[in-house]
Amino acid sequence: MSPCPCCASPTPSKPSCARRCSGPFPSRQPRPRQLAALGLSPAQMMAWNPRLVVVSVSDFGQSGPYADYAGSDLVHQAMSGIMSVTGEPDGAPVKCGVPVADFTAGLYGAMSICAQLRAVAQTGKGVHIDVPMMGTSLAIAALQTSEYFGVGKDPVKLGSAHPRNAPYQAFKAKDDYLVMAAGTQALWETVCQILKSPELLKDERFTSTALRAKNQIALKELIEVILQKDTAANWIAQFSQAGVPCCPINQYSAVLNDPQTLAMGWVQPMVMANGQQTKTVINPIKFNGTTAPIERRPPRLGEHNSEIVE
Template identity: 40%
Template sequence: MQHATGPGSDFATSATGPLQGLRVLDLTRVLAGPTCTQMLGDLGAEIIKIERPEAGDDTRGFAPPFIPNTRESAYFVGVNRNKKSVTVDIAKPEGQALILRLLEHCDILAENFKVGALAKYGLGYQQLKARFPRLIYCSITGFGQTGPYAPRPGYDALIQAMGGVMSLTGEPAGSPQKVGVPVADLFAGLYGCIGILAALNHRNATGEGQQIDIGMLDTHVAWLANQGMNYLATGQNPPRLGNQHPNIAPYQEFPTKDGYIILAVGNDPTFERFCKAFGQEALLADPRFATNASRVQNRQLVTDTLTPVMQGRTTAEWIEALEALKIGCGPINTLEQVFADPHVQARDMVVEMQHASGEAVKVIANPVKLSATPPSYRSPPPVLGQHTDEVLGGLLGMTEAEISGLRHKGIT
């Protein structure tokens, strides 16, 4: 487990990474947008997170669970490290004026308001681009800035349903299922980050900023991947296959003597090794098993034939035997087993940070491993408004009296 710096560190000046020196005005909340901006922060950018006075990001209230001995939700803590929390009421003219002043010092604005919502406050891209021609403005919404669905709100489960993945997920005779984590939000955030990095490269070459239009439904359709292509190639809706692979067999879960295992036989030579090692040589002479294409066409027969074979050993026995033959396999882990896994631990996928409450909090690490400029963990997820005085005083030069006056009016 990695240990990061404490809450007193000045991560604006101590930042390292490939995005060091960039400053992001973060008007995002919940998951898709904060995923995008946390990635930028991990890579060295300074993130100024704008939150509503008193209420803050919606996910501060998405609890239980809370981080032990704090008032912070686990949900919020998961996607808001390396950010400074500044409270500003953008619905009020003085709050809007503060945002404009902050933008004078920022390279990127990220937001995930409904289409047109920020324009009501004079903060839409078309209203800002003349004044800030170098500004990179990333908008993440449910359905993008154009098209008949553009005004609709977007929610992860809704996008999973409309984007097709629910029709592909679940048992053949069961009901459609969503993925157990909010993948539509997460992919939208990561695609937003990719768009920002591309726009930065363009700006470095030309000096021109631009708007990035990320629609969750668009990104969802994009990652339908082989299943989307299966449909485009055949015109037929792929069926739900449970844990089976649409193009490879056997590639699925099997019951063992004491649980379950994933068996991933990726090609014909691997299937031949499996059959010869475990007393199934006769299958190699059967045309229904001879090639991957024939096994896919006879997937139920493959499942029925191999199930009693797989039930003859424990999961641990199978993993030891299969790994020795370099045949893909793995246990179906609980999250307790995931975080206890020696490989996950060796890869430092959990980071411990010192929270402003004084408590040490564990967060899931950034998976991007860069040899020269790795992600850094400079500041824990902030408490609401933790950096308002620091940013308004240090960046905008406002006096304590001016900041106090804004706070008295409910602006900050």
């Protein structure tokens, strides 16, 4: 690595040097050794300002044998085990359709920042927060890890089904699919009433949640025979009215125009940097009944460079 052009030091001697340095910045998020070489390790930055909350969102964490390895959302879905339980039982490996590992790490990081800012206000001492994407991806799999610790076997792919609840998956009706989540005995009894199938309640294979989960392949086949008699929309209406969690499997064109989406104001107009009108999904969280508005458009490339550097 070439010396810092600002101070001729082997590494930038202060944050402003690092900002102006024309040296080789990595294209992805810097790894621990790269940050240290730039003079921007958490310890170095906290030496400049002991009240800093320094957050390192990295692939594998700041220590351990993989600390300087490269990763991505796909890598962490695979590495953490998520892909091993995603998809159909006999299907090829698939990842989640949304970048769950990326977003999970961001959410863990944001929650940690909020917690530590209050601690800094009380103690005056900063903190370094280490957010490893592999670790946060593993942490959200409590259902699967507890299964492994409990029985000593790897969880398996179940498609849309649940390892411990049934009926709790996607079902094919006359014209389309729907999902139904009847994970309690009371909901199961309601489902049987709507299906007009009291014999299912007496079937010894389905008399408890554990037994229904164990025999859910047979249960799905029996339920789908009945669901074939009517449309998905009609079944959804009946189940929903009776309090059984049930819904269609939406395309994004459907959910973005869904009455609930529109009523909650989750889709808002936005102007792009080039003046083009578009729409976006905003932060869905409300504070005292109010959602944070869009206050500024996305910037053009480099638009804010000068104000950040200065």
